[in-house]
Amino acid sequence: MAGSATAMNLGRLLTQTARRLPGRAALVWGERRWTWAELDARVDRLAAALRARGVGKGDRVLVHSRNSNAMFESQWACFKAGAVWVPTNFRLTPPEVAYLAATSRARAMLRDRGFAAHADAVRAAGPWCEQVLAVGDARPGEVDYEDALADADPPSPDHEADVEYADPAWFFFTSGTTGRPKAAVLTHGQLAFVVTNHLADLFPGTTERDASLVVAPLSHGAGIHQLGQVARGARTVLLPAERLDPEAAWRLVEEHRVSNMFTVPTILSALVEHPAVERHDHSSLRHVIYAGAPMYRADQKRALERLGPCLVQYFGLGEVTGNITALRPDQHSLDDTDPDCPVGSVGAPRTGMDVAILDSGGRRLPPGETGEICVRGPAVFAGYFENPEANVKAFAGNWFHTGDLGHLDARGFLYVTGRASDMFISGGSNVYPREVEEAVLTCPGVAECAVVGMPHPRWGEAGIAAVVPQPGAAVGEAAVLAHLQDRLARYKHPLRVVVWDALPRSGYGKVPKAMVRERLDAEGVGF
Structure with missing residues (x-):
């Protein structure tokens, strides 16, 4: 018989730990x-x-x-x-x-x-x-x-x-792959699975004798990460100041014998490149988790050299609460030829999750073939809040469509090769060019604008805005960036602005982002 008591209220995790x-x-x-x-x-x-x-x-x-x-x-x-x-x-x-x-x-x-x-x-x-x-x-x-x-x-x-399994607990704001932010509905039942999965796949063996250092905003992935810490009674340690301070971070790692932390590649690189990493004992670290953006192999190697075998990578989106794949510490290696450590992979499917590469017709593709990365399982969100059109697209064919492109190898390890949309990831945060373009177009004297993400040595990717002035108007980089100051969060700002007489167009009159990137490359514009 069906009943309404289908889930534990997630808040009970704290209640139980406080009593224990x-x-x-x-x-x-x-x-x-x-x-x-x-x-x-x-x-x-x-x-x-x-x-x-x-x-x-x-x-x-x-x-x-x-x-x-x-x-x-x-x-x-x-x-x-x-x-x-x-x-x-x-x-x-x-x-x-x-x-x-x-x-x-x-x-x-x-x-x-x-x-x-x-x-x-x-x-x-x-x-x-x-x-x-x-x-x-x-x-x-x-x-x-x-x-x-x-x-x-x-x-x-x-x-x-x-609460019931499907009762909402958290609106995780994400634009998915396009457009303005949408509220991804995370439920009590779904998040209970996510906590269990994180404990199994990302930081197994965590107990009240552990400590977790928070170096990323609790509003997103770090907040998900801390659910598992509370469930096991591990101490949560917050940085004393708003901005990342590597010296303070490493001091706290030593002081609290920190065993795990959630990071994004830019934060991880900043931590391991700071001289304080050599001055403090970090031998307690067992699970240093990075996610949210691609990580250059050179940066990965540097982190392994400084920290030892404690890196954990995962691939996921807010809509899947980060739960798509994981690459364990023993699957990371400094040796590019190690058969047990697939270089460039974001890992194998998380426990209880099904990952598939689908073609445009929704059919599974064999290993090695590139298509859209799709996923299903208990970690998938309940849908976008009051957005049926987005839900129909996101759940076509009973899979969640990530909008990312990639392929699986014969063993099931996933490789992300690109994004189906124009969205790019800068410093672990999604940036959506249309939102930035709309803000740039409100700048006096700007007639047209195209924003693309280009490789950046520190942020993974960063935006470059190509603008076309209105007839007779003069537009400069400083004016455009100053105009954006109070209109967009800092991480969304393009780092460079170029002024062109016209944007490249296809035969249909559109401005393909690929053509914009090609012209930027041809003109040597980059970072």
Whole structure:
């Protein structure tokens, strides 16, 4: 018989760990420490504060924050209350965050200090956001975060909302392959599988004796990573400052005997290239995970030489919660001819996940043939929030279509060879040329624009904008970049702007990105 109790409320992971390990360290941020019992009590009070302000099951809570204890606590409080956690990239501008709030129709917002303009933009975007909790600099009409916790009545034990497998827990904003951001719906049941899979495939053997250093935003992959740490009672250590400080990172690795961390290739390279890596003991590291962008083989070798056999690579998208393939530490090697270490591969399918290369007709291709990378299994999201058109395309033929191109070898190892879209990845973040082009086209004097991603030695890829001025107008690189300053997050900005008399066009009058790249290459424009 079918029933409604088909999933554990994901917030129970914290409840269970706090009961099992009440006095052990749970979270470290600078000089501040919280035990599991203290952290759980704060989360329970936040859940009660949200409920007291009308936030209930299924309601969305927008969180615009740097990594902090409040950011961490908000995730678990939303889960426990049955609400939906909607984190943003804290580098987004107020208009960008307002769009996410309107798209999700967020009922409440938690903002970090210094983001008052973001809260104003959210409230101006529509009538949905009824409450704003502010950390440290609450204004009239907003609620101070710590006051909200202090005033809340602690809920009774086992207060977590009852949930079903398909009930949403997290809106993971992603554009998939094209267009403006879409809310990928991650559910309680799906995320329970993801936690289990991460523990099996990415950092097996993790216990309360381990520690995890957070060097990437908790709003995305690092937040997924920390779910497994909480499940096992491993200590989470946050960097003391907003920006990556390799010296501080390596000091914390030594101090807390850090055993795992989630990174993107640019962060990993910055860490291993810093002289502090030689000054601090990092022998405790067992799983240094990198994902989100291609990693040059030379950078991979340098990391292996400095850190030893602890690298773990995975390939995945937000829609699949990172769960497509994994390449274990023993599958990394400095030897390009090692038969057990497939150089250039992003790994083999994750446990319980099916990966296929499909042709344009939806048929499986044999090993070695290139097609679209498609996936199915319990880690696949529930679909885009209120976007049936995107869902039909994404789930054609009962597979999730990643929009990436690649091939499998005879053993099932995956190789990513390109992207079906024009999207490029810069420093681990997806950049969508159309969004950048639309912003550039609002610059006075610009008539046309094409943005493409080109190889960059530090960021993997970075944008170059080719612009055509309006008749009689003069447009320069500095003016275009200055125009983008408050319109787009910094990581979306092109690093170079070239001015052309006309954009290359196909016989159909279109501007193929391949032709733009060819001209840039011919003119020697790059990084």
